[in-house]
Amino acid sequence: DRSSRRIQRHRDQSGLPAGKTFATFDFDAAPGIRKPHLLSLAAGDDWIENGGNLLLFGQSGTGKTHAVAAIGHALIDTGRRVLFCSTTDMVQKLQSARRDLSLPAMLDKLDKFDLIVLDDLSYVRKDQVETSALFELIAHRYERHSLAITANQPFSAWDNVFPDPAMTVAAIDRLVHHSTIIEMNGESYRKRSAVARINADDYDPPNGAPDRPS
Template sequence: MNRPTTTSKRQTKATQSPSKRTCKTTPPETAQVDSGPMEERLTEQFRSLRLPMFRDQFQSSADRAAAEDLSHVEYLAELTDLECQARHESRIKRLMTNSRLPLGKTWETFKFDRLPLSVTRQLESLREGSFLDRRENVLIFGRPGAGKSHALCALANQLVQQGRSMLLTTCSLLVQQLLIAKRDLRLQKFIKKLSRYEGLLIDDLGYVQQDREEMEVLFTLLAERYERGSVLLTSNLAFSKWDQIFKDAMTTAAAIDRLVHHSVIIELNVPSYRVETARQTKSAGQSRKGSKQKSTS
């Protein structure tokens, strides 16, 4: 049997080695580097990654890091802080828009000096928002003009600032939306959409006298939301008069039971703010008129 000579082995090795060397030295296509400037490439990458603060601030932050002799970690931490802050502010702005809260009814503009100290403390304790985690309700009662709606909106505004999702609606509008959803065979879908909000604010429960169909959709919402999400509502009617809303004693008792089971009840037993303001304005006008008459006599 003929054995291959040493020369043939060397020839075979020589013919194979060039292809091996080519494999090692040819870079893969994915490793090819863009020939554009580094800043432009980073800008496009940050835009693609949706990092607007990185995109807008990386160069100025890099210049400052070089001037202040910051480490790579400190430079990255500064950029990351800017990005997180921007995202937080954007989220709060989006939550505020979605909440439909009025701009003027805030914590800062509410007249706390009109309230008993015990009520002020109740509202203060709710500001930190843990009742939302416990799916507890907030029920605010009082006469017309007592400040129920303002207190509700002021509280919700504080919670939105903490990143909580809230939605304000009037009882009459909510009932009409529920009726339309029921007519279109999407009532459960609409109620599920409302469940995305940690707090559902229902203003003026009791001002509109519902018929039986309206009462049924409202009760359905309250029953579905029971222990699944917080309801914050205002009403000028005491519980003893809620049969005007839900029409029959059994449904009224069932609705009250679901709302009260896990709840904080706040009673604003104070005079109408609008009436007080009107009286003060009238009194001030009469005083000015009297002073003017004295000066002319």
């Protein structure tokens, strides 16, 4: 029907990784994550309505991107608009718009998205790209529309991202003011999930043994 087609169109336009949903998220490989908490965020309601933010921290491979993408897919199912992109790509687009004197128009255009997911913020370096435009996006959406950010470095390392310490503090203040912060620590989610699949696929029970270890 029309609603289903609209949801599918929004999903196609979101940039979300197609396979990273809750159906494929291995909660057993992410022991620090509470499933009810993620599902509550996926419902959207209060934090999206109030322009709250979601910050996910953890080393590479701990499942940050999969978790936030799954939340994004679920939000689209509820009728929300979501945009997923790498932080590097977003910064390049913002900087291009600034050069064209169209940054304010681009920021306004991005307002149609209830949530913008910026993946891998820690890979952005101020000595490689002009990151002050990223601060303008954060400031523009503050208390109006939501951002979700994944990062493998703590706030103390964000001076490597923004042009000066004052801008770093201002960006963090705006992101944290109305935010949910999730720490995804422990062994690599990708490694644990892969080992579990290998063990399940390769297990060859001896005669009379159960099909899977108990």
